Amino acid sequence: MICISCMFHKTSIYRQSPGSVLTTVLYQDMDWDQFDMNPKVIAAVKKANIKSIKEILNLSGADLQRLTKLSSMDVQCLLKTVSGTLRKSCMLTALQLYQDKDHCTSQHQKLSLGCSVLDSLLRGGIPVVGITELAGESSAGKTQISLQLCLSVQYPYEYGGLESGAVYICTEDVFPNKRLQQLIDQQRTFRADVPLDVIQRIKFGNSVFIEHAADLDTFYNCIAKRITLLLLRGVVRLVVIDSMAALFRCEFGAKDSVMKARYLQTFGAKLHSLSSRFRTPILCINQVTDTVDETDVAQSNFGLLDKKVSPALGLTWSNQLLMRLMASRITQSEQSPGGALQHTGSVLRTLSVVFAPHLPPSFCCYAVNLEGVKGVKVKTPL
């Protein structure tokens, strides 16, 4: 049995998921003597100047034979031992996943939106591991929903929260502080399902961290360093990015699509790894662009119903997402004259699931009130 911790420098494992501790093992200089292998193999690996597990796995069997002058059987044994160290006890059955109710590891744990209608659309709320996108036109309500999530994350687990704060990364507009204060003041009315003493105990304003990043490098530094620190300290369990598209609007023209794709993939991979390492949902707000071409609609609209707009950033970004939601205002013509959809004063909007591995394409209506975003059950005449 190899003791992993004696093989690399102390890394903070506060609140990290088990798999993530091992990823740091990949790049570290290994003490090969600790491995359960033939001493001859260990000597050959040291002599070939191979330092880390990553190096070994990046080489093919034939390359390893050449470098270490070992037989093919020895090389196979080396690869298996090294892989085994990396992937010890990584297997789960689907039944274990299903029966896992522990809120630290369970898939059933979701981040509630604070409204039962919206939560039932999403089968519980935002998944805790993965990048969720909320796309929509301006003033569709995206910022409202994300502010609401910044508050609902702070509630205890039994009320759909994650008992921690949120970090909100603004890339263009100023953070809507006044509106956040309004929502905080209205929490006791909005979350009638939560006992008053629980709400009073939560210091909502203290746990919403605001970051600004107006260009790509600042943004990458922000997520790589500052957000990671906040996550390591355990003070946040939600990252909101408002918005991704703004970072790319000015800097890239049509010719720079390869460069843009590389940035998007790097950001996506970094956000993905933060999300699974710390079991933290990442909510990315995205804008929409007009669809110019009919073929574009078929290819990249992913079956969106009658949409003349599609989310910005294209296929490369869509490939990074776990789930895509679309917020839109219901246009005048779509509202029936009977008044079934007229809500007292506020304009109705729809939140639709465009794609998700666990949800069918569906939608529900919501309204933005003083106290927050509330789903509306629409009854239409049959």
Place this chain on the structure above:
Amino acid sequence: MQRDVGSFPLAPGLRAKLIGAGFQTAQELLEIGPCELSKEIGISKEEALETLQIVRRECHSNATKTADDPEAVGKCTALELLAQEQAQGFIITFCSALDDILGGGVQLTKITEICGAPGVGKTQLCMQLAVDVQIPECFGGLAGEAVFIDTEGSFMVDRVVDIATACVQHCQLIAETHQEEDFQKSLETFSLESILSHIYYFRCHDYTELLAQVYLLPDFLSEHSKVRLVIVDGIAFPFRHDFEDLSLRTRLLNGLAQQLISIANAHKLAVVLTNQMTTRIGQSQSMLVPALGESWGHAATIRLIFHWDNKQRLATLYKSPSQKESTIPFHITPHGFRDVHPPPPSQTPAEVEINPRKRPRIEGDKQ
């Protein structure tokens, strides 16, 4: 096993020491470990280990030479291969149109690749197959188990529960109409819990973990010999960032493909991979092509491309050694991957309250 110690290709001094210590046949040498041997005849541990390895290797190759079995050498006729292939089962997808164009379903001993844009149904098909491979033999399944390697985190167990429940119900309906004893007996072991417990889930966070997992897969499969399906969802995600050196990526992908092919053949199972789509900018237009480049296109034996046509999902068989290229429509219902039947009346959000749980009739219900 009874071969004389002196006849092995060892250094003469070593041979003399072995005989002097009393070892006569290979059998005696095979029974002791390197530490004991080094103590007994006074050589270093490394030398003892090497000696034993040589002896073992020689004995093993002798054994295979004496066996008069052509299979040990790996020869067989095309007729035998044909018979083998026809006797092999397929993993059905529950969409009969897709099964038809695939020639019966997902084939064993081959790599099938599913490409498509996000949200079109690749992961849904993978989850469906992980359940379908477990269908008991009397219902036309393989009674196997499944390995699911997830690189994107899109395996949501709630959805698998929906699919598995629908599959069990489907089999129960068939059993009711047939009333035979073995149907009832197999249904006892084919339940939601047993289906979930036979899907082995691995989560890989980057390409190195994926490579490591695939190196460990043969040992895992030897322990779990009933596995008939290995799914990697998706193969593209870990390889599409973090690679400055594209030739390293090509080499790693080729190595991965080779390992998966040999696993598929050695353990008689099907390998299913999902791939992303990327835009290739041509002269006048841009088209969607599978990601990971041209050379990766040779890795899979069978390639399916999922795409949209307005609101209808379509599957195209793009590459297959035995079936012709064709396109069929399919549906994803709350019960899983299904055929298209009389299409539901088209609805827009504002007109009617859509019940997203409304399912079109599935084939089994007609019986």
